Amino acid sequence: MTTQNTDLDTFVDEWEQWHAAHERALADPHGFLAVTSLRWLTPEPERFPDAPGAWSSDEDGVAVRLDDGEELVVDGETVRGHHRFGVVAERASLLAQAGDAVIEIAKRGGHDILRPRHPDHKLRRDYTHTPAYAPDPRWALTGRYLPFEAPRPVTVGAAVEGLEHVYDAPGEIEFETDDGSTHRLTAFDGSRPGSLLVLFTDATSGVTTYAANRALAVATPDADGRVLVDFNRATNLPCAYTDLATCPLPPTENRLPIAVEAGEKIPYERAGSR
Structure with missing residues (x-):
């Protein structure tokens, strides 16, 4: 087995372990x-x-x-x-x-x-699992964190009509895809100190992935501002499964024009309503 194959096997195995843990949390008795x-x-x-x-x-x-x-x-x-x-x-x-x-x-x-x-x-x-794209290292991209001088309040819509959320955005994440195009996403604070969260849509939204939004957790930038933008770990928010959620929608600038064929797809529970 070549080193390249070993690296791919490790990448896939780590993704499978991560997604299994994510599925367990989603199906928690009080989730x-x-x-x-x-x-x-x-x-x-x-x-x-x-x-x-x-x-x-x-x-x-x-x-x-x-x-x-x-x-x-x-x-x-x-x-x-x-x-x-x-x-x-x-x-x-x-x-x-x-x-x-x-x-x-x-x-x-x-x-x-x-x-x-x-x-x-x-x-x-009745929940079994959420379909997802096969993990692909091409969608694990090295990005750059560009902090604002001061956090900027950003108002976004919500899955519930008429509701709005206001979040402080500490900065943007810039990344380049393998076609050479460069993109920037507004980032919000993540669940852990220093980490980031990105809400986005892309050209797959409403086709193979949930139309309203997906979320991507990004670890704390390193000393040089580098971050791993691994779209294989893009997840659905609760509103992808139920109308009883008040999930935020992505800011306008986070609507990517490219097809991010990575991460979680439309849940089976929503397969008939894209």
Whole structure:
């Protein structure tokens, strides 16, 4: 076996391990596939069939009033009667246990929402896997991080009509494809300090990949600003699977004119609605 073949085998094996871990996280008993509804809270207390209590939201934050026989577990403590969660920060989520379900209390686009998550939800129960392009080293590109002098607020749309998200963009990522063309993508902060996240569409969007968006996590740039832009690890956001998500859409400048034939494809759950 040649060194080149060995390197390819290693590349494929590492991708398969990464994607298997990603699939396990997606199918978690209380992951996004377990969400049974999306509720927009108002000052008027309201009961929902998939969550205990009557829920409301006002200037003091989110509150729930539990009837006799109803309870939640919040931060390891059992709560009954009236409980106030307080003001939830934008893009933050609080979780309360209700039997084998988890109730997510969150704020998205300035609105307090409730998303119950039930492990036996049909979408999660029937989930098998997400199709993806075969891993290809040609789509693992070396890019360059170009930081802004100061983070720039960027307003983007959302999977929910009428909702907007505002993110601070610390900079751009520039990369070149094998046809010699150069592209730049606006980057947001990633899940780990120093890491980056890119939301994008491309010429495959709505054809073989999900139309609205895909996401790509990028590790912290090295001392020279180099980053690995590995489109093989482009993933779907929750809105690719369910209408109960408030996912952000890519900024206009992140609509690539090229066909990125790498990463996750349209989920089987959405195969009939491209």
